[in-house]
Amino acid sequence: MTPLPPTDAQSVPTPAARGRSLTKVFGEGDTRVVALDGVDVDFARGRFTAIMGPSGSGKSTLMHCMAGLDSVTSGQAFIGDVDLSTLDDKALTVLRRDRVGFVFQAFNLLPTLTAMENITLPMDIAGRKPDRDWLDTVIDTVGLRPRLTHRPSELSGGQQQRVACARALAGRPDIVFADEPTGNLDSRSGADVLHFLRRSVRDMGQTIVMVTHDPTAASYADRVLFLADGRIVDEMLEPTADRVLERLKAFDPDSGGERTAAAGDDTRAAVR
Numbered sequence: 001m002t003p004l005p006p007t008d009a010q011s012v013p014t015p016a017a018r019g020r021s022l023t024k025v026f027g028e029g030d031t032r033v034v035a036l037d038g039v040d041v042d043f044a045r046g047r048f049t050a051i052m053g054p055s056g057s058g059k060s061t062l063m064h065c066m067a068g069l070d071s072v073t074s075g076q077a078f079i080g081d082v083d084l085s086t087l088d089d090k091a092l093t094v095l096r097r098d099r100v101g102f103v104f105q106a107f108n109l110l111p112t113l114t115a116m117e118n119i120t121l122p123m124d125i126a127g128r129k130p131d132r133d134w135l136d137t138v139i140d141t142v143g144l145r146p147r148l149t150h151r152p153s154e155l156s157g158g159q160q161q162r163v164a165c166a167r168a169l170a171g172r173p174d175i176v177f178a179d180e181p182t183g184n185l186d187s188r189s190g191a192d193v194l195h196f197l198r199r200s201v202r203d204m205g206q207t208i209v210m211v212t213h214d215p216t217a218a219s220y221a222d223r224v225l226f227l228a229d230g231r232i233v234d235e236m237l238e239p240t241a242d243r244v245l246e247r248l249k250a251f252d253p254d255s256g257g258e259r260t261a262a263a264g265d266d267t268r269a270a271v272r
């Protein structure tokens with residue numbers, strides 16, 4: 001008997017991470033700030049998403065809540081099928097350690113360890129054996145093989161950030177969250193890091209979510225989400241730096257544009 005074709009619901013894989021009605025409120029009374037205002041968002045597996053928006057629009061808060069670094073006031077954040085709000089602190093720490101990779105603007109490498117030791121440190125702490133083939137692939141993709149015995153002080157900023165990226169990817173996390181990964185780098189080193197992040201998505205199937213202010217950095221992503229006032233107000237697929245810049249101008253009151261005006265043909269206000 002011929003098996004029935006899968007229904008749509010069966011054929012759509014679970015996103016690497018998703019948020020449902022995510023709301024985050026800081027403070028109360030006069031100091032009350034709604035940093036996230038009912039955000040629904042999916043981060044599909046094997047995709048590179050950039051998050052952009054004006055200062056204070058909620059980018060870092062969204063990333064922190066999705067990554068389990070901060071709790072939400074209401075709503076749910078999922079990594080795979082796991083609802084982070086159901087986890088206690090210990091389970092959350094284990095989930096972050098085993099299933100989430102982080103890259104920050106400051107490289108956060110341990111100065112006394114070599115590049116290789118920094119890369120495998122999270123797995124060493126977890127008592128996990130690195131997958132040798134995977135580690136080799138990550139090291140070669142990031143172009144660090146000749147530098148593995150160097151300490152951070154013997155590496156350029158770009159090389160240090162590539163070590164941090166390799167560390168984030170070494171444990172094969174479900175998703176990598178990168179917060180302004182090129183913020184401290186010159187444009188050449190930044191481009192190296194972004195090429196690597198994109199290759200890790202295209203060649204290794206990694207899922208990456210990156211917060212950035214830089215339209216050129218965002219153009220390396222498959223899609224850009226635009227936040228304003230704690231809400232996702234736009235999405236751009238296959239972005240170019242020029243189109244992202246155009247779209248950002250609409251947020252700038254001095255540019256004379258409307259706050260939520262759409263820029264490109266394939267820019268869609270509706271975000272899954």
Ligand SMILES: Nc1ncnc2c1ncn2[C@@H]1O[C@H](COP(=O)(O)OP(=O)(O)OP(=O)(O)O)[C@@H](O)[C@H]1O
Pocket residue numbers: 026027033034035053054055056057058059060061062
């Ligand atoms: N710990 C906190 N306590 C109080 N308010 C906070 C806290 N963290 C963030 N906020 C507020 O929440 C809002 C969103 O902040 P968030 O840092 O997420 O914005 P952002 O888009 O990442 O900004 P930037 O681009 O400047 O980094 C802002 O109004 C900010 O002042």
